[in-house]
Each structure stands twice: as C-alpha cells, then as structure tokens.
Amino acid sequence: MNPIESYVDELEADLRGPARIKARMIREIRDGLADTLDARLEAGLPPEAAARDAVREFGTPAEVAPSCQRELTVAQTRHTAFALLVTVPVLLGCWRLAWTIGRDQGIPPSQTAQLLAAIAGTAAVMGCAALLITRRLSVPDGLPIVMAWTGTAASIAMPLTTIAVATALPLADNWPLLLIIAAGTLAAHSALANSAKTCRECAAQAW
Known part of the structure; x- marks a missing residue:
C-alpha cells in the first residue's frame, strides 16, 4: 500500500x-x-x-496523534455540551407542561420526576459553562471527562423522568402528550448518550 x-x-x-x-x-x-x-x-x-x-x-502517527486527539477532544466536549443545551430545555418544557396538566387534573407533580428533572437541568447549566470555557485557548484537563459524565447522567435522567411523569398521569386522557414526550425523550437520550460516550473515549485517549 x-x-x-x-x-x-x-x-x-x-x-x-x-x-x-x-x-x-x-x-x-x-x-x-x-x-x-x-x-x-x-x-x-x-x-x-x-x-x-x-x-x-x-x-510517526504516534507522534502526531496526541495533538490531533486533544483538538478532537475539545471539539467533542463542545459537541456534548451543545447537545445538552439543545435537548434538556425542550424536555424540561414538555415535563412542565405535563405537570401543569396533571395539577389541573388534581395530580401533584412527582417528587422523583422533579428531582430527576433538576439533575437534567443542572447538567444543561454545566453544558453552558463548558461551552464558555472551551472558547479559551487552554482547556482544563478534567473538563472533557466531567462533561462526558454530566452528559451521561442527563441522558439517564431523561427517560427516568419521562417514565415518572407518564406513570403519574392518566394515560387515557393524556396519551397524545405522553407519546410526544416519549418520542422526544428517546431522540434526546440517543443523541446525548452517544455524544457522551464518544466524549469519554476522547478524554481517555487525550489525557
């Protein structure tokens, strides 16, 4: 060759x-x-x-790869942070709508769902901070792995929150909304989980 x-x-x-x-x-x-x-x-x-x-x-490739991998790792960190900012706020809005409807039907918001939603919301805030940090020339060594596990935690919280919301509301009265939330959760979970997984792999190789 x-x-x-x-x-x-x-x-x-x-x-x-x-x-x-x-x-x-x-x-x-x-x-x-x-x-x-x-x-x-x-x-x-x-x-x-x-x-x-x-x-x-x-x-040699072994000599060139580290600098290339570091650049890719910073890019993947930003990708994961951006995925958090795109997906989490949309789901938070959907969950809030479901809780509002639940209150109108006399069903209080699930504390478990609220806790899980708070985890996802906190992850989105951290994603915003990561985007700001990665605009600097020097990125902290620990940021990629922190962002990777933050994305992983949020991707796990997403389906659990949706399940908690769905089980609290009567399916017969709310199935169109719950179906939309479930579809959005599945898409958001898949995108964020894959990005976080790649971010972990990048961090393992770069630092």
Missing part, C-alpha cells in the same frame, strides 16, 4: 471525535503529505522514496 495512505489510515484509526471535524483533519493531513510528496518528486526522488520521505518529515 502507498506509504501515505497507510500513514493516514493508521492515524485515522487511532483518533476519536466528531466525525465532521475528524474528516476535515484527516483531509488536511493527507493534503499536506501530498504537497510534501510533490515537492520531493520535483526534487528528483523516486516515487517510493519520496513518499517515505514525506511521511518521515511529518512524524
């Missing part, structure tokens, strides 16, 4: 992070290697020697 393609494939396999940003990073590295290869070919080196020389100049 072409040394440049082998190099890029090995580096790509070692990296974790947002797919779009990772793809852009790999593309830029491949383009850089191609430019170096062209320069070596113009200098008169044979193709195989030129490719090996281009790869050697870039450094």
Whole structure:
C-alpha cells in the first residue's frame, strides 16, 4: 500500500471525535503529505522514496496523534455540551407542561420526576459553562471527562423522568402528550448518550 495512505489510515484509526471535524483533519493531513510528496518528486526522488520521505518529515502517527486527539477532544466536549443545551430545555418544557396538566387534573407533580428533572437541568447549566470555557485557548484537563459524565447522567435522567411523569398521569386522557414526550425523550437520550460516550473515549485517549 502507498506509504501515505497507510500513514493516514493508521492515524485515522487511532483518533476519536466528531466525525465532521475528524474528516476535515484527516483531509488536511493527507493534503499536506501530498504537497510534501510533490515537492520531493520535483526534487528528483523516486516515487517510493519520496513518499517515505514525506511521511518521515511529518512524524510517526504516534507522534502526531496526541495533538490531533486533544483538538478532537475539545471539539467533542463542545459537541456534548451543545447537545445538552439543545435537548434538556425542550424536555424540561414538555415535563412542565405535563405537570401543569396533571395539577389541573388534581395530580401533584412527582417528587422523583422533579428531582430527576433538576439533575437534567443542572447538567444543561454545566453544558453552558463548558461551552464558555472551551472558547479559551487552554482547556482544563478534567473538563472533557466531567462533561462526558454530566452528559451521561442527563441522558439517564431523561427517560427516568419521562417514565415518572407518564406513570403519574392518566394515560387515557393524556396519551397524545405522553407519546410526544416519549418520542422526544428517546431522540434526546440517543443523541446525548452517544455524544457522551464518544466524549469519554476522547478524554481517555487525550489525557
């Protein structure tokens, strides 16, 4: 196999992070290697020697990967924080609507549901803080793993809150609303849980 393609494939396999940003990073590295290869070919080196020389100049994948992974980890941290800010407020609004309807029907809000919703809400606040922090050039080493577990906690609280809300309300009178909340919870849980999982993997490799 072409040394440049082998190099890029090995580096790509070692990296974790947002797919779009990772793809852009790999593309830029491949383009850089191609430019170096062209320069070596113009200098008169044979193709195989030129490719090996281009790869050697870039450094081994093990040498290049840490800086790439750190950048991807910061990006994934922001991705998870943004996922919290997008999903949690919508579900909080849905849960509040369900509690309002429940009170109108003489059913008080479940304390368990309120506690779980508070956990999700706190996670969203932490997500907002993480977005602000990651705008800095220097990101605290512990932030990615904190954000990863914050996202995980919120993703667990989401379905549990919805279950607590759904079991407290009469299904016959409220099934359209509960169906909408359940569908939204499933989508939000899936997106946030996957993002948090990737964030944990990134943090494990970068720090």
